[in-house]
Amino acid sequence: MKKLWGGRFTQTAEEWVDEFGASISFDQQLVLEDIEGSLAHVTMLASCGIVTEEEAELIKKGLYEIKEKAEKDELSFSVELEDIHLNIESLLTEMIGPVGGKLHTGRSRNDQVAVDMHLYLRNQVEHILDLITEMQKELVTLAEQHVETIMPGYTHLQRAQPISFAHHLLAYFWMLERDKARYIDNLNRINVSPLGAGALAGTTFPIDRYLSAEILGFDSIYENSLDAVSDRDFILEFMSASSILMMHLSRFAEEIILWSSQEFQFIELSDSFSTGSSIMPQKKNPDMAELIRGKSGRVYGNLFGLLTILKGLPLAYNKDMQEDKEGMFDTVKTVSGSLKIFAGMIRTMKVKSAQMEKATQNDFSNATELADYLSAKGLPFRQAHEIVGELVLICVQKGCYLKDLNLEEFQKASALFEADIYEALEPKTAVKRRNSAGGTGFSQVYHAIEKAKECMK
Ligand code: ARG
Numbered sequence: 001m002k003k004l005w006g007g008r009f010t011q012t013a014e015e016w017v018d019e020f021g022a023s024i025s026f027d028q029q030l031v032l033e034d035i036e037g038s039l040a041h042v043t044m045l046a047s048c049g050i051v052t053e054e055e056a057e058l059i060k061k062g063l064y065e066i067k068e069k070a071e072k073d074e075l076s077f078s079v080e081l082e083d084i085h086l087n088i089e090s091l092l093t094e095m096i097g098p099v100g101g102k103l104h105t106g107r108s109r110n111d112q113v114a115v116d117m118h119l120y121l122r123n124q125v126e127h128i129l130d131l132i133t134e135m136q137k138e139l140v141t142l143a144e145q146h147v148e149t150i151m152p153g154y155t156h157l158q159r160a161q162p163i164s165f166a167h168h169l170l171a172y173f174w175m176l177e178r179d180k181a182r183y184i185d186n187l188n189r190i191n192v193s194p195l196g197a198g199a200l201a202g203t204t205f206p207i208d209r210y211l212s213a214e215i216l217g218f219d220s221i222y223e224n225s226l227d228a229v230s231d232r233d234f235i236l237e238f239m240s241a242s243s244i245l246m247m248h249l250s251r252f253a254e255e256i257i258l259w260s261s262q263e264f265q266f267i268e269l270s271d272s273f274s275t276g277s278s279i280m281p282q283k284k285n286p287d288m289a290e291l292i293r294g295k296s297g298r299v300y301g302n303l304f305g306l307l308t309i310l311k312g313l314p315l316a317y318n319k320d321m322q323e324d325k326e327g328m329f330d331t332v333k334t335v336s337g338s339l340k341i342f343a344g345m346i347r348t349m350k351v352k353s354a355q356m357e358k359a360t361q362n363d364f365s366n367a368t369e370l371a372d373y374l375s376a377k378g379l380p381f382r383q384a385h386e387i388v389g390e391l392v393l394i395c396v397q398k399g400c401y402l403k404d405l406n407l408e409e410f411q412k413a414s415a416l417f418e419a420d421i422y423e424a425l426e427p428k429t430a431v432k433r434r435n436s437a438g439g440t441g442f443s444q445v446y447h448a449i450e451k452a453k454e455c456m457k
Helices: 015-021 024-047 053-069 084-096 098-104 110-143 165-190 210-213 226-230 234-260 287-310 321-348 353-361 367-376 380-396 407-413 422-427 429-435 444-454
Strands: 148-154 159-163
Touching: 024 084, 024 098, 024 110, 024 210, 024 321, 053 084, 053 098, 084 098, 084 110, 110 159, 110 165, 110 226, 110 321, 148 165, 148 353, 148 407, 148 429, 159 165, 159 353, 159 429, 165 234, 165 444, 234 287, 234 429, 287 321, 321 407, 353 429, 367 380, 367 407, 367 429, 380 407, 422 429
Parallel strands: none
Antiparallel strands: 148 159
């Protein structure tokens, strides 16, 4: 088959060479964006008198027909035609005749592919933002039921201080809120039109780049035609924001895995988000959480892949840049899938409140309470810390916990201890009293839930 760019060539490439160079197997995902870009371009061409209104109408009619077929999955593409752009142009010309060839006036595949990706990512980022909000809603709904459910809070994975389970859940809400802010900021660079930059230098035709940008809903145009066709920062930013999001999901996934283990027993995942073992009948594995933890790896990989592809590329377009797409598609798919699964996992998991609470009873996570108790009575905190450390040591030696010591033993350590010390040692009291802004105290958590709901409006 003669290539669309065949004029200069005397020989055709062999099929396996074509195959290596082609992107149609993956860039066909851009079919609708490619058509949208072309519709805007031809509207602009007609408005600037570069093609006639009749020609533009014919071209648009053809494009709409192709779009309809694409939506019904009725198009078949050819590898010889390399990519989605040449495939569509060829389908169009087949359909409406040589006038189809006028569509490419004043543009190049280099600005065309860039437009497609800007349009694609705009849609996908908006979808991902919705998915994040869905997951945040699940977190808030669960948090509302568990403000006064207490659990051990950890540092170094050692029990540190008791906290409200809702407070723990809301920590992820705020991480996701930052992820959203990063994507929203990313949209500022996505929403810029490269269309009309041509191959690299602009065009001799009297085009109106502002008009095509406006039709496509872009906020502005690239100021420099070389930059317009060479820039993939907006994809890198998307991949960075996605990497951070996946890191958050991966940390949460790890906690879900720990919490559903026999050792913790803080939650039970629903059957629909777990799997069994082919050999051990008792097993219920948190596969989905593990997969999300694992999939963060491929999202980081996609980011590093693209950074490496772009490193050292001279301006402007280089074919290396065709390698930008698969990682982008894969990141979109992985992030969207992980968010959906996570929301479902949270919605359906059973929280074992009693088990969580029990875990706060038999440990030393109330030791800080004792130190705070003493320093509230005027003892410098460092001294209080020392005294409580000694009490903990006594307990360890006796094989008991702080609440098991009698008042005499407390008072031997410090005369400041009084009978109300037992109340202060209650984990629930400890949580309730941490009422500093952003702390785990119940009234703070109720307040945080209201704030979180505000954010989702
Ligand atoms: N398939 C190409 C890509 O994805 C489109 C741009 C091709 N431009 C060119 N001059 N070969 O990057």
